[in-house]
Amino acid sequence: MGILKFLIKRLVFSVFVLFGLSILIFLISRVLPGDPVRMALGPRAPEWAVQNLREQMHLDKPLPVQYYYWLTGALRGDLGQSLFTRRAVIDDIKEFLPATMELALFAGVIMAVFGILFGAIAGRYSNTWVDNVVRVFSYIGVVTPSFVFAILFLLLFGYLLGWFPTAGRLSPWVPRPPVITGMVTLDALITGNWAALGDALWHMVLPAVSLALGGMAQEARITRSTISDNLKKDYISSAKGFGVPERLVMLKYLLKPSLIPTVSILGLDFAALLGNAFLVELIFNWPGFSRYGINAMLRKDLNAIAAVVMVLGVVFVTVNIIVDLVVAWLDPRIRLGAERGK
Amino acid sequence: MRKGILFVLPMLALVALGLASWGGGERVLRITFAWPTYIDPAVGSDYSSSSAFVNLYDTLVYPDVNGNPQPHVATHWEVSQDGTVWTFYLRDDVYFHDGTPLTAADVKFSMDRITTIGEGYGFLFVDRVQKTEVVDDYTVRFYLKEPFGPFLTTLYRLYIVNKDLVEANIKRPGPYGEWGDYGKEFLLTHDAGSGPYMVKEFRVEEELVMVKNPNYWLPIPEEAPDVVRFIGTTEPATIRTMMARRELEISDQWQPQEAWRALDAIEGVDISSFFSGTAFYLMLHTRKPPTDDVHFRRAMAWAFDYETVVRDIFPGCIQSRGPVPQNLPGADPTVFQFRRDLDKAREELKKSKYYDQLDQIVVEYHWIAEVPDEEKVALLFMANMAEIGINVKVVKVPWLSVVEEMADMEASPNIVSVFVAPHYPEAGSILESRYHSASAPTWEQNEWLLDPEVDRMIEDALATVDREERFRKYAEIQHYIVDLCPTIFLFDNVEKHAYQAAYIDWPAAQGEVNPIMGYNMAARFIKVYPERREALLKGG
Numbered sequence: 001m002g003i004l005k006f007l008i009k010r011l012v013f014s015v016f017v018l019f020g021l022s023i024l025i026f027l028i029s030r031v032l033p034g035d036p037v038r039m040a041l042g043p044r045a046p047e048w049a050v051q052n053l054r055e056q057m058h059l060d061k062p063l064p065v066q067y068y069y070w071l072t073g074a075l076r077g078d079l080g081q082s083l084f085t086r087r088a089v090i091d092d093i094k095e096f097l098p099a100t101m102e103l104a105l106f107a108g109v110i111m112a113v114f115g116i117l118f119g120a121i122a123g124r125y126s127n128t129w130v131d132n133v134v135r136v137f138s139y140i141g142v143v144t145p146s147f148v149f150a151i152l153f154l155l156l157f158g159y160l161l162g163w164f165p166t167a168g169r170l171s172p173w174v175p176r177p178p179v180i181t182g183m184v185t186l187d188a189l190i191t192g193n194w195a196a197l198g199d200a201l202w203h204m205v206l207p208a209v210s211l212a213l214g215g216m217a218q219e220a221r222i223t224r225s226t227i228s229d230n231l232k233k234d235y236i237s238s239a240k241g242f243g244v245p246e247r248l249v250m251l252k253y254l255l256k257p258s259l260i261p262t263v264s265i266l267g268l269d270f271a272a273l274l275g276n277a278f279l280v281e282l283i284f285n286w287p288g289f290s291r292y293g294i295n296a297m298l299r300k301d302l303n304a305i306a307a308v309v310m311v312l313g314v315v316f317v318t319v320n321i322i323v324d325l326v327v328a329w330l331d332p333r334i335r336l337g338a339e340r341g342k
Numbered sequence: 343m344r345k346g347i348l349f350v351l352p353m354l355a356l357v358a359l360g361l362a363s364w365g366g367g368e369r370v371l372r373i374t375f376a377w378p379t380y381i382d383p384a385v386g387s388d389y390s391s392s393s394a395f396v397n398l399y400d401t402l403v404y405p406d407v408n409g410n411p412q413p414h415v416a417t418h419w420e421v422s423q424d425g426t427v428w429t430f431y432l433r434d435d436v437y438f439h440d441g442t443p444l445t446a447a448d449v450k451f452s453m454d455r456i457t458t459i460g461e462g463y464g465f466l467f468v469d470r471v472q473k474t475e476v477v478d479d480y481t482v483r484f485y486l487k488e489p490f491g492p493f494l495t496t497l498y499r500l501y502i503v504n505k506d507l508v509e510a511n512i513k514r515p516g517p518y519g520e521w522g523d524y525g526k527e528f529l530l531t532h533d534a535g536s537g538p539y540m541v542k543e544f545r546v547e548e549e550l551v552m553v554k555n556p557n558y559w560l561p562i563p564e565e566a567p568d569v570v571r572f573i574g575t576t577e578p579a580t581i582r583t584m585m586a587r588r589e590l591e592i593s594d595q596w597q598p599q600e601a602w603r604a605l606d607a608i609e610g611v612d613i614s615s616f617f618s619g620t621a622f623y624l625m626l627h628t629r630k631p632p633t634d635d636v637h638f639r640r641a642m643a644w645a646f647d648y649e650t651v652v653r654d655i656f657p658g659c660i661q662s663r664g665p666v667p668q669n670l671p672g673a674d675p676t677v678f679q680f681r682r683d684l685d686k687a688r689e690e691l692k693k694s695k696y697y698d699q700l701d702q703i704v705v706e707y708h709w710i711a712e713v714p715d716e717e718k719v720a721l722l723f724m725a726n727m728a729e730i731g732i733n734v735k736v737v738k739v740p741w742l743s744v745v746e747e748m749a750d751m752e753a754s755p756n757i758v759s760v761f762v763a764p765h766y767p768e769a770g771s772i773l774e775s776r777y778h779s780a781s782a783p784t785w786e787q788n789e790w791l792l793d794p795e796v797d798r799m800i801e802d803a804l805a806t807v808d809r810e811e812r813f814r815k816y817a818e819i820q821h822y823i824v825d826l827c828p829t830i831f832l833f834d835n836v837e838k839h840a841y842q843a844a845y846i847d848w849p850a851a852q853g854e855v856n857p858i859m860g861y862n863m864a865a866r867f868i869k870v871y872p873e874r875r876e877a878l879l880k881g882g
Contacts, residue, residue: 034742041461042387043745043784044765044775046468049460056517084378085546086385086530096547151579159583166583167575168549172370285575287548295547300742 003328010324014317018310022074025309026067029302036300040083057081057302070306080303084295089307092292097311098182099169100281100288103211104273105183106204110212111219111273112266118216119223119262120255126228134220141217147279150210154283157206164206167285174199207284211277215269219262226258260330267323271316369870371567371846373592373863374581377574379550381541382529383501384456387463389595390572392860397552397570399501399535402430402449403494409671409767409857411494415444415502415536425489425807432480436559438504438536446482450474451505453484455524463499466766470496489805491812492768495671498858499766504534538562538866539570549573552865565847565869578604585611585840588875592848592863593840599657599715602838610844610878614851615658617669618837619859620763621772622656624707624723624830625788626756632703633756637694639827642705643680644687645730647722652833655718662831664820665776669834669857672769674817678824680831687730700731707757708739708747716759719832723757745785758788761835767857769816770804777823789828796823845874 037053038045054060057080058069073080079089122134158166169184170176177187177196185204188197230236231254239249277290289308296304328334373393380386381394404414416430436444453474456464470490475483486493508525511532516523525534533541538560539552550572554562575581576594578601584590586608593605595618606613626633626642633639648661660668664677696703707723709716717738724734737755739747744760747753764771775786778800782790799822803815824831841848847869850862 032742033740033746035746038745039742042465043786044387044465046460046465049464049468052460052517086380086526087546092547095545154579154583159586162587166587166589167573167580172551172571282575282577283580285548285573285577285580287545292547 003325006328007321007325010321014321017317018313021313022071022306022310023067025306026070027063029300029305030063030066032300034300036083036302039300053083057083059302070303074306074310079307082296082304083301084299084304089303092304093289093307093311094182096287096289096292099184099286100274100277100290102183102185103204103208103277103281103286103288104270106208107212107215107273108266108270110208111215111269114212115216115219115266116223116259116262119220120227120250120258122220122224123227123231123258124250126224126231131224134224138217138221138224141213142221144214145279146211146214146276147283149213150207150280150283153206153210165203166206169200169203169286170196171199171203207277207280207286210283211273211280215266215273218269219266222265223258223262226261227254230254230258256330260327263326263330264323267319267326268316271312271319274315275312367872368569369565369567369872370569370571371592371865371868371870372571372573372584372590374573374575374584374590374594376576376594376596377547379572379574380462380530381533381544381550382526383452383462383503384459384464384524385462385526385529387461387499389859390574391462393863394550394552394572394860395501396537396860396864397539397866398533398537398541399503400436400444400537401500401502402432402497405495405498405767405856405858405861407854407856409495411497415449419494421807425491425805426486427483428486428493429477429481429483432482433559434480436536437557438507439533439540439555440504440507441557442504442506444502444504444536445479446476447479448502448505449482449500450476451508452500452502455503455508455521456500458518458521459524459526466496466499489807491804491806491809492766492770495768496766498861502536503529504536507534538566538864542569547574558866560866562866563869565871566866567868567870570865581605581840582608585842588842588845588879591842591846591870595837595839597838597840602840605840608840610842611840612843612851613838613840614848615836615838616850616855616862617660617667617857618763618835619667619670619767619857620761620835620837621662621665621667622659622719622759622761622832622835623662623665623776624719624832625758625760626828626830627754627788627790628826628828629751629790629792630754630756632694632696632705635694635696636827637690638696640680641687641691641694641730642727642732643827643830644683644690645726645732646680646830647682647726648680648832649682650722651719655715655722656833656835658836658838659833662834664824664831665829666769666772666816666820667764667834669855670764670769670772671767671857672813672816674769674820676817677820682726684729691730691732700733703733705732705734705757706737706755707734707759708737708744708755709759710744711738711740713761719759748785748788749783751782751790754788754790759832760785760788762786763859769820770800770812773816773819773823774800774804777819777828791826791828793826842875844878845871847871 037050041050058066082089082092085092118134122131125131154166157164174196177191177193180187180190184200185197188200239253277288278294281288281291293308296308375390379390379394383395383399400415402416403411406412415432415436417433419430421428457467460468470486472485472487477483511528512522512525513527514522518524531544538555538558540555542553543551552570554568576596578597581593582604585605602613605611626639628634652659652661663679666673691697707720709720720736724736727734775781777791777796779792779797781787782792799819803812806812841851849867856862
């Protein structure tokens with residue numbers, strides 16, 4: 001019951017956060033320099049054509065009225081037209097968001113699995129050569145932007161060695177599976193299109209790894225540090241003293257509580273992947289949501305900007321709630337606190 | 343673990359199978375472009391869209407390599423004495439991709455549609471075409487509001503759409519009254535053309551895939567590509583990798599200087615350079631001190647080091663000779679050209695009314711933040727001007743802000759550096775868009791020339807139907823403008839592309855350059871040899 005109350009409270013709070021975000025992004029996108037309609041139609045388009053489009057998009061109205069139109073449309077699922085793709089923004093999102101979600105999910109799995117694994121090993125063997133190696137690579141991973149990895153991998157594994165494809169989500173000769181979820185791997189799996197599944201995974205390796213390395217290094221560092229600290233605590237010594245097997249101590253008594261800070265950061269890192277994927281998507285010509293979002297900003301595509309920011313906001317809010325629930329599951333003190341209504 | 347291996351191995355085998363099936367003799371042409379691409383002829387007007395139109399649609403007339411109009415869907419045409427009525431006689435053997443014949447009604451529909459929507463290349467016709475009349479199935483007549491000499495050349499941009507197909511796909515209600523959305527949503531991802539290629543798949547923001555039209559009314563060489571893919575990326579590392587792996591035949595033109603060198607080093611890849619009809623100008627504000635003084639402007643024009651720009655900063659380009667790029671029909675090769683001469687610069691500066699106040703004057707120079715090489719030109723300019731005592735303040739400004747400030751005479755800086763391309767392939771286009779008073783509040787003119795004599799001369803030339811007479815008038819205007827020195831005419835730009843010289847024959851790279859944007863990407867003239875590609879991949 002406590003958890004449910006906590007969840008409802010977070011959801012209500014999230015609505016206010018998203019409402020505030022919508023006002024903020026609406027205002028910011030409209031004070032950027034340049035006339036978006038003139039940009040979309042070009043400098044030579046006749047003034048009446050520009051005016052027509054302004055009227056269609058309600059840009060001739062005062063800002064509060066524009067916001068009203070936008071908000072009521074958004075609540076009906078109509079996010080307006082994109083000035084550049086010339087279709088409904090909701091259609092753009094349906095096309096581009098699954099591509100980035102797919103990439104982010106794969107990157108997230110790599111980030112979580114290998115980050116925790118390397119961190120746990122380094123923590124368990126802290127101050128040994130294993131720990132030193134993990135720490136050095138972690139520092140490199142944390143300080144290197146993902147686009148640097150992307151270019152390095154592209155040149156090394158794509159250009160010099162030729163092991164992996166360098167652009168797109170599928171090879172041109174592989175039949176595309178029908179769109180069900182928009183995630184090519186999942187659609188290929190559902191329809192039993194094994195050639196497409198293999199090819200899509202093959203295309204995913206370089207961008208997903210490039211995107212994951214920074215977060216992976218971060219999770220490894222945090223996991224290593226927490227495990228290393230917890231190893232020195234009395235309850236671990238007691239468990240060992242009582243003869244509890246090493247493996248059980250590691251997995252049950254050490255790893256689980258040590259994961260709490262990692263999970264908190266992991267959630268944020270995962271949500272950030274969606275926004276940070278821009279350069280990786282650009283380098284691997286990945287038709288994703290991040291690239292769409294940045295292009296929308298560069299082109300001052302008002303409706304697209306608002307939609308992209310709102311979607312990212314929803315993802316952040318959702319991931320944060322999930323992280324809170326996972327942390328509550330991992331940490332009985334938080335769970336019990338919530339149940340007591342604290 | 344074993345299960346994982348059992349899952350991954352078949353995947354790899356399937357991928358390998360897929361790889362093996364590639365290169366089975368299909369002729370594929372892949373070209374990268376800056377995106378977005380619009381395939382609706384009433385919407386797009388940029389490089390990639392224009393290249394798509396040339397492949398998907400037909401026009402009444404087609405430009406030869408000198409930009410001169412030749413019969414295409416129209417076999418011949420007539421123009422009235424006063425130059426306002428143009429009648430075109432069409433072929434009767436042209437069919438759209440769905441098999442319906444192309445008739446005069448389709449031409450009228452296309453003109454009505456583009457002038458109603460007003461986007462893309464609509465600006466060429468909106469203020470000029472009064473009405474279009476279907477005389478009979480294969481005769482169409484345009485009535486112009488006033489005589490317009492270059493009308494034929496603007497028809498390179500009237501792409502004929504299939505009236506029946508578009509009408510069947512109109513969504514109502516829409517912004518165009520009884521015409522609903524005028525088929526815009528349909529034409530966003532489908533073609534309605536009769537051109538040598540047809541849309542197979544179009545993923546907006548990603549890739550356009552076209553296949554050869556087997557029933558095209560003109561012969562297409564067997565070696566022409568079966569499939570043409572326009573890919574939306576300009577990322578240098580990606581382009582270089584795709585070129586090296588022979589997954590790209592022609593690159594976009596937006597690569598940095600270092601990238602061209604790297605691409606040129608790949609075996610079998612060459613860099614083609616041809617004049618694009620675009621020129622780079624330093625636009626001088628003629629209504630704002632101190633650039634409102636013609637002597638001050640001339641002093642700057644004499645002091646600038648043009649040679650360093652075309653040798654080191656934009657190699658391959660040539661110094662401009664007046665306002666019109668030299669490859670544009672109507673350009674006058676005898677127009678006066680400034681050269682760096684500091685003595686003459688100082689001489690002119692002494693005649694300037696600002697000569698005694700040089701230490702108090704700062705010339706503000708804005709360059710476009712999105713084009714990094716422009717900064718080198720700006721810094722060179724600043725150094726050159728310092729040699730004759732002119733202080734220049736160089737400011738990096740985002741494109742959107744430049745566009746906004748150029749719309750206002752007060753807010754426009756003394757100098758803005760901008761690339762400008764003609765709207766249609768004639769000197770008249772660049773003269774009108776650069777120096778006519780109507781274009782003063784746009785990004786195409788920072789000069790704010792507002793000279794009634796220039797306006798009159800331009801309008802008179804454009805109304806002249808006789809080509810030779812019109813070109814003579816263009817020449818007079820060019821001399822007149824150079825004398826006013828409202829601009830530092832820096833260089834005629836070259837368009838560079840990396841291409842697979844080892845296995846494609848591309849006429850533009852071999853000197854047959856069409857001066858109209860997009861026409862060099864007409865795939866039916868490009869030949870692809872897959873066997874040579876295979877040999878190259880095998881290291882043969």
